Amino acid sequence: MSTRAGSPVGRFLWNFRNHPKRELWFAWWVMVIFYQLYGVLFFLVTRVQPPASPAWDTPMVVQWFNDRHFGLLAGFGVVFLISGLCAPMNALLAYSMRRMSVSRVFGYSYLIMYSLSAIPGMFVMAIAMTVGALRPDRDSELIHWLFDFAFLSFSGTMGVFMIGSLVWLVAILIDKNGVFPKWFGYLGLCNALTEVVVAPAWIFQRGVFAWNGAIAWWINMVVFVTYTVCFIVLLRKMIEREDFGTGPLPDLPPKAERSQPDSVGSMQ
Amino acid sequence: MSGTFNKRLAIVWLILSAMTLVYVWLDVAVDQNGTLKASTVVTVSAIIIALVKVRIIFREFMEVRHAPALLRRLTDAWVVLMAVCLLGSYFIGSALAS
């Protein structure tokens, strides 16, 4: 007993080897790290977000690629490496549906959809952009083509995410185990609807509905970020509440009673 | 009891519908023979009337009248927030355009 109390390293090692929720916490941390990395890579390193304009002419597009030459190659190189981090994240979400009182079909559908979603949501843009950046002396029309291909596939293919959101939100609303609060189900509806709103990006080259438009991108992004922050926090709460049963998920005891919800002490 | 509630709801509906008809008058008053004319007064009035309607819908139809203080204040704050955003967009947009 005395070896477990004491140093943070000692506690961490004990948890790593024995904690019944270690896989869940691992998946949760992977998710947090993934989103941080994704944000940094797409917004700061490669700077493909906020998106460039579909209204630009070819010389401007070539200039855009040149300005980001190294960032694109290095940033997306890292994206290719870390892309596997999606898996534990999607598994955790599917797990949340498995814990619900709903049919397992929900969890499995979600898992399949979101496994595929990494393709338009990450890979196609990464591939197109690195191909574009690899040879700066390539024909500028081809570079413009790659630019359109990357952005359209990234912004325009919201269908998968929308259906995935709907699957999750329906599961949440009919769930009797209270895994997630109902307001998060309704927020999922807001999120799914804003993904519909991106659809016109296929039609417009300028204006608020273009892939970089005020409505199709900026407002959309605010909703998406809110939704993501919410589900990261709620998944954490779910893991804290998890009792590995099949009935309603118990609420956490009030704060006074729980100083360290998932530390060594509480497992004794 | 249902009689008084139903009567109140009916009156609320009448008021909201009357406010809707005010819009027709607003537009007829400002347009000239079918040509639409820009008008700050009409725009601001239209927005404010719409927001008053929204508050009435909150209070009467959505029963916020009977809700705890938090919800009452939140919905009022929302109406104010929407007013600020809409009127702000209009006036700031005008300032930037001219």
Added chain:
Amino acid sequence: MTNLQEDSSTEQVDRKAAARFVPGQPDMWVFVLFESLLFTGYFSVYLIGRIQNRDLYLQSQADLDLRFGVFNTIVLLLSSWAIARCVQASREGAYRDALRDAFLTIGFGVAFLVSKVLEWVKEIRLGNTFTSNEFFQHFFFLTSIHLLHLLIGFIVLGVAVYQLWSPARRSQQLVETCATYWHTVDFLWALIFALLYVVR
């Protein structure tokens, strides 16, 4: 959210206006407030766009028929009135009346839907489509996304009807939650109507 009251509103009947209750699930109110903000964002973008291009917007707006707008608004107000009555009736246990009111609400909603489609057909025949110009981008966008909310509203009203139908269910909170959603569809339209049809 969990510390807002979730009293059964049947107790409310006994204590009159003295007791305060949150209509429906507090969760639905989160949705209502969030969605209102979202639409306010869309409206602000529209207004700013309008100012930059007043003449174009005024000219395009002339193609809109105010009568459609007024009719749609009144119909949706009627539907809100109906669902509000439904909630009252259900609270008092008058479930047949409540069901009748719920069906009335759906009926008014269908009237709105039909009228909206007719209006769109009319605009398209005049040559005004989603891609015609900036004004019509906003017009079709706002009316479409609102219509999508209305269609979801039919599902929500279906849930309310399902609840009211059998004595085994009849959750007052769920009926109120559905009503809260429907009223949101109504007040969003009140704003859209003012901004698309009336604002100059």
